[in-house]
Amino acid sequence: MTDRTGMIFPLVIYLAFIMGIAFWGNARSRKKTDTAGFMEEYFIGSRSMGGFVLAMAVITTYISASSFVGGPGVAYKVGLGWILLSMIQVPTAFLTLGVLGKRFALIARRTKAVTITDFLRARYNSDYVVIAASIALLVFFMASMLAQFIGGARLFESITGYSYRTGLIIFGITVIIYTTIGGFRAVVLTDTIQGIMMLLASVALLFAVTSAGAPFHRFASTSGFHRNSSGRYSSSPNSRAVA
């Protein structure tokens, strides 16, 4: 039982912290009384976020449940090929920002667009485009959010020992409340905090794994190849005796 409370205590503090940020974000956007000001503040934080915050938001967007829960498992199972596959996703961030970033920034300000859908409305002036974009957004975000909720709930289940369903409900309610109440500013702030935490945790994890007695050549030896006297690996079991 003490084990459980030890695990749940930080979780409760963390959820309370997130809620606190949400209410702070809510109080901030309420200061903007007129509707246009409120929309800009609630959805995009009055276009006032800096580079570091953007970087952290991109990190938390790309690093998801699959990076920490599903991905390592698949990588362990299928090997380095999985990592090769994930490496080609690296350019997505800089390609998107580099090609679309400034254009979006300029044109969104000119057309006062707040979301991508606003942007498409200004460009095509067509209800069909707006409806299609909204439906696509809903469908694909549902698919992507589903994976996050499942990942979070599975993690909750394995750490606290409570049921998967309980985890799902707690995560769902927390996310819905803090995004609805807090708006963009709160989401970006929690993104930034989580981005820093994930970055530090990943570095710590790397050192923990490598110092826990698994130097890098273990990665190769798990696939059944052993180092022989010439410093190369071979699949022959006899080469072990030589080494």
Add this chain to the structure above:
Amino acid sequence: MKNSAILKNVKKETLIVIGLYLLFFAWWYLTAYGFGDDPSEYGYILGFPEWFFYSCIVGYVGISVLLWICVRFFFTEIDLKEGKEAGKDD
């Protein structure tokens, strides 16, 4: 900065980014598949297979450095507050 100058710059930056992407992709592909298919013939660097070391580790660090250099020296800061009229085809 005038609008036309801003747009010209945005186009230049787009070309740089696309160039870097093509470079990254070519490096990623050629180093990943160019070292041969036979695991018993693999060479190893720091315990990683050669293809993995060059493709995933050198490639990643390399593209990060290149991106930093390009953003630092070829990208220009634009004042978005004055950019409200920018993006128009003038």
